[in-house]
Each structure stands twice: as structure tokens, then as C-alpha cells.
Amino acid sequence: MATTFSKNIRSTLAxxxxxxxxxxxxxxxxVIYLAGIFNARMTGLLVMTNVVVCFLAGIVGGYLADNFQRKKILHLFQSLYGGSLLLIALRFFGLFSADGWLILGYLVCGISFNLYSPAYDAVLMDCTTVENRKQAYQWQYWTFNLSMALGFSIGGFLFQHFLFQLFLVAGIAQLAMALLFQSQLDYTNATAEKRHKNRLKDLFLNYRIAAKDTRWLFLILGMALFNTAEFSLKTYTAVRLSKEFETLTLFTVPIDGVRMLSLLQVLNTLLVVGFTFLVSRFTEKRSEKATILYGLLIYVVSYGLIAVMNNIYILIPLMVLATIGELASSPNINARKVDLVPEDKQASYLAFSSLSYQGADLLAAFALTLSGYISAGFIAGYIIILGLVGTSLTVSSLYGRNNKGI
Structure with a gap:
């Protein structure tokens, strides 16, 4: 149970x-609000800019977390994040009239969030042991999905009429949490040795080490390939369902393609929140390597079939299977990949691993582009083949000769 974790682990998870x-x-x-005041081209450019700067911020954040005290980094950038939320709240209140304040707040939120995230990951890794690491990552996975479900529900309810109050309370809560976390976290970390007086050169050298680690590189590539299956749900599959899914009535509620997509996403979240620990208990006495392998196979094939199906009575069981595969594999992968990370490069390695999600995003977007030239069946094959190759790379990276499976 989570109560058996150390105070640092509990504080970090909370x-x-x-x-x-x-x-x-x-x-x-x-983002929805910005899309309402700017045209599609401007909004798209803004979101793409945010993705790029957030990725760069994550890279810098990983370097900072390896070379400075993580506790100070967390406090600094969590506070900056809270301040940017308050800036947005003041714009909604009317204190600032220019929309540029919203853009500034949006970008600073993303930058500050990604500057401290690698430090979070490294603190959790540091505070866990071989015995409790898998359980800690299961809790992190569960709480993350619960927070997403609650957050989207709260935001969706307050979005129309209470934007100022929403961002004001969020900003104050963020600042209060940053202070409380500092008081609860009893932690110091060793810092990597500085190799150059030029910090920029030192940063690139830091990531060059991770990039030259062949096993880590193949793991990140493998994760990008199999994550393409799930990421395609929000790109190719979303567009296909909106165009091809025939509206039906379910319990007097009309379900069109967009609502079908929302139903699948809600189902996925509810299953993750409700069954993470049940699936964990079922798989804990089984081979970890086999659990990851078969979990990924179910996950990849199910999402690949979702990309081509239009029947609600097939789509829902496929989403259940995809989520079960995700629950069996994801926490184990997150816990196991820690064994591949050098102690003095933890945050940098973890920040570098964000490339797997960037890569999955690009491959899923490419599937959408391909759909203009080939049929849905070939797109499903594209997703499944990439996922199978990714599964092979991931398993071989985690359980190679230097990392024997359990």
C-alpha cells in the first residue's frame, strides 16, 4: 500500500x-479559449510553438536537475508556473486587455511545467528502492490518470462562465502546493561534475552521452513506435470516426463520431483508475518480461483495430482490451527502464526519453497524412506493424544481456 512508502515518496506522488x-x-x-479568439492558422502556430519550446524546456530541465539541487529547481519553477496561472486569471478579470497576456501566460505555463518535470521524475527515482519501485510507479500511473479525469471534469464544468475563478484558484493552489512540497520534502541530490565552463556545451555533452547509449536509444525508439498506436486515436482515428461513424442512439442519447471518440477516451480513463491495482495483483506473480510482451501485443493490436472499426459493439470491447494491455505493460516498463539509467544522469536520461512521445506524435500525424492516399485497412496495418517492431525493440532493450528478465 502507498502508506508503506517513505515520506518523500508520498510527498512527491501527492x-x-x-x-x-x-x-x-x-x-x-x-487552448480552446484561444481557438475562439484567433483563427485556426494562428492557433495552430501557437500550439506548435508551445510544443517546441516545451520540448526544449524539458531538455534544459533535465540538465538543470542533474547539475543543481532538484529541490530548489522544483520550488523555483513550480512558483513560476503558479504565477503564470495568476497572470492568465488577471487577464480574464480584465486587469489586462491585450490577448498577448494570454499567449505569454500560456507559453510560460508550458515552459515552467517542463523545466521542473524532469526533477520530479529524478526525485521519485532516487527515493524508491528495487523493492518498492514498481509499486511506486503503479501509484504514479494511477494518480496521473485520476488527476486527468478530475481535471477535465472540473475544467469542463467551469469553462463557460468561471474562467477567472478557475485560473485564480489554480494559481493560488499551485503556489501553496510549491511551498508545502518544499516543507515536506527532505531531500538532497548529488550533482553531475561540470565538464566545461560553457554551460551550453556542457548541456549538449550531457545529452550526447544519453544519445550514444545504444540500449537507451533503442528503448526510446521502441516506445515511440508502440505509443503511435494510442496516439493515433487522437489524430487519425478521431478524424475517421467523425466522418465515417454512423450516428446511433444509446439510452436515448445520440452518439455521433465525436461522441464515440469521447466515449472511448472516458472508458479508457475509468478503466485505468478502477483496475490498475487489480491488473497488478493478477500479473505480479507472473514473468515481468512476459507481462510486458503480451500486454504490448494486446495494446498494439487493439488500437490498430480501433483505427478501422465503426461498430460501437466492437469498438468498446477493443478499448477494454487495449486498456488491459496498457495496464499490464506501462507501469512495468516505467519501473524497469530505471535500471538502464546511470545515477549521475537520471534527469537527463528521463528528459531524453520524452523523445518517445514526440516521435509517437509525429508518426500518428503521418498516419493521418497517409489516409489521404490509402485505405483504413492499410492504416491499421501501418499502426500494428510499427507497434510490433516497437514491442520487439522495447523488450529486447529492457531484457538484454546486461539486464536479465525476472
Whole structure:
């Protein structure tokens, strides 16, 4: 149980939950608001700019977390994040009239969030042991998904009429949480040795080490390939369902393609929140390697079939299977990959691993582009083949000759 964790682990998990909750009830709805005041081209450019700067901030954040005290980094950038939320709240209140303040707040939120996230990951890794690491990552996975569900619900309810109050409370809560976390976290970390007086050169050398680690590189590539299956749900599958799914009535509620997509996403979240620990108990006495392998196979094939199906009575069981595969594999992968990370490069390695999600995003977007030239069946094959190759790379990276499976 989580009560058996050390105070540092409990504090980190609780703080991470609140951070994710605040993020999910504010930033996605800020994007919706921006889309209402700017044209599609401007909004798209703004979102793409945010993705790029957030990725760069994550890279810098990983370097900072390896070379400075993580506790100070967390306090500094969590506070900056809270301040940017208050800036947005003041714009909604009417104190600032220019929309540029919203853009500034949006970008600073993303930058500050990604500057401290690698430090969070490294603190959790540091505070866990071989015995409790898997359980800690299961709790992190569970709380993250719970925070997403709660955050989207809160934000969706308050979005229309209470934007000022939403961002004001979120900003105050973020600042209060940053102070409380500092008082609860009893932690110092060793810092990597500085190799150059030029910090920029030192930063690139830091990540060059991670990039030259072949096993880590193949793991990140493998994760990008199999994550393409799930990421395609929000790109290719979303567009296909909106165009091809025939509206039907379910319990007097009309379900069109967009609502079908929402239903699948809600189902996925509810299953993750409700069954993470049940699936964990079922798989804990089984081979970890086999659990990851078969979990990923179910996950990849199910999402690949979702990409081509239009029947609600097939789509829902496929989403249940995909989520079971995710629950069996994801926490185990997150816990196991820690064994591949050098102690003095923890945050940098973890920040570098964000490339797996960037890569999955690009591959899923490419599936959408391909759909203009080939049929849905070939797109499903594309997703499944990439996922199978990714599964092979991931398993071989985690359980190679230097990392024997359990």
C-alpha cells in the first residue's frame, strides 16, 4: 500500500497529482479559449510553438536537475508556473486587455511545467528502492490518470462562465502546493561534475552521452513506435470516426463520431483508475518480461483495430482490451527502464526519453497524412506493424544481456 512508502515518496506522488490536476483543468481549456479568439492558422502556430519550446524546456530541465539541487529547481519553477496561472486569471478579470497576456501566460505555463518535470521524475527515482519501485510507479500511473479525469471534469464544468475563478484558484493552489512540497520534502541530490565552463556545451555533452547509449536509444525508439498506436486515436482515428461513424442512439442519447471518440477516451480513463491495482495483483506473480510482451501485443493490436472499426459493439470491447494491455505493460516498463539509467544522469536520461512521445506524435500525424492516399485497412496495418517492431525493440532493450528478465 502507498502508506508503506517513505515520506518523500508520498510527498512527491501527492504533489505530482496536484500538479497534473491543475494542469488538466486549465491548460487544455485555455487552448480552446484561444481557438475562439484567433483563427485556426494562428492557433495552430501557437500550439506548435508551445510544443517546441516545451520540448526544449524539458531538455534544459533535465540538465538543470542533474547539475543543481532538484529541490530548489522544483520550488523555483513550480512558483513560476503558479504565477503564470495568476497572470492568465488577471487577464480574464480584465486587469489586462491585450490577448498577448494570454499567449505569454500560456507559453510560460508550458515552459515552467517542463523545466521542473524532469526533477520530479529524478526525485521519485532516487527515493524508491528495487523493492518498492514498481509499486511506486503503479501509484504514479494511477494518480496521473485520476488527476486527468478530475481535471477535465472540473475544467469542463467551469469553462463557460468561471474562467477567472478557475485560473485564480489554480494559481493560488499551485503556489501553496510549491511551498508545502518544499516543507515536506527532505531531500538532497548529488550533482553531475561540470565538464566545461560553457554551460551550453556542457548541456549538449550531457545529452550526447544519453544519445550514444545504444540500449537507451533503442528503448526510446521502441516506445515511440508502440505509443503511435494510442496516439493515433487522437489524430487519425478521431478524424475517421467523425466522418465515417454512423450516428446511433444509446439510452436515448445520440452518439455521433465525436461522441464515440469521447466515449472511448472516458472508458479508457475509468478503466485505468478502477483496475490498475487489480491488473497488478493478477500479473505480479507472473514473468515481468512476459507481462510486458503480451500486454504490448494486446495494446498494439487493439488500437490498430480501433483505427478501422465503426461498430460501437466492437469498438468498446477493443478499448477494454487495449486498456488491459496498457495496464499490464506501462507501469512495468516505467519501473524497469530505471535500471538502464546511470545515477549521475537520471534527469537527463528521463528528459531524453520524452523523445518517445514526440516521435509517437509525429508518426500518428503521418498516419493521418497517409489516409489521404490509402485505405483504413492499410492504416491499421501501418499502426500494428510499427507497434510490433516497437514491442520487439522495447523488450529486447529492457531484457538484454546486461539486464536479465525476472
Amino acid at each position: 504533489s505530482s497529482f496536484i500538479n497534473s490536476l491543475i494542469y488538466s483543468c486549465t491548460i487544455p481549456f485555455l
